[in-house]
Amino acid sequence: MDATAIIDALSRAVPGVGFEAVSTGDGMPTIYVPREELIETCRALRDLPELRFVLLVDLLPVDYLPREPRFEIVYLLASLGLPGLGDTPKRLRVKVRVPGSDAVMPSVSSVWPAANWSEREAYDLFGIHFTDHPDLRRILMPEDWDGFPLRKDYPVQIKQPVKTYEPLQVSQEQFVANLEASRERARND
Secondary structure, three states: HHHHHHHHHHHOOOOOOOOOOOOOOOOOOEEEOHHHHHHHHHHHHHHOOOOOOEEEEEEEEOOOOOOOEEEEEEEEEEEEEOOHHHHHOOOEEEEEEEHHOEEEEEEEOOOOHHHHHHHHHHHHHOEEEOOOOOOOOOOOOOOOOOOOOOOOOOOOOOOOOOOOOOOOOOOOHHHHHHHHHHHHHHHOO
């Protein structure tokens, strides 16, 4: 099923939305969806019998600084082709443009629960806020980290002191003794 056939099915389910087909060199159907219509479109992609994209494989943010809209969110979807889950296996790439001045997206975690952690990662590393997300907070960086390290304008040479949140469990002397014992065991083996 190509992008045009998918857009035809979506246009019947979600009328009035300006979907856009994209030609890519990899053969995967790709469509652009307006940010405001994302949730309705995702539900149609999941629920329409001829589509049944029941699996969100991944959610990937991209920073195109200095271009505007600055960001794109790329959703990689799959229809499994199992009885009750679509007639044939299919893949689809859904892209949504997000302006840098308003980096806010609706959360699709109510449609595909697998989006939960990927949306948190996009928030943590790119600063894209997902409305109606059940637990939007940092997932990789410390809670008090300043900035979003995967944005193209993030300073590369950042100097931030190391923070430890738990005391060391062994003293320095115990650590050295354990290391020497480990090396001795390795030599004897």
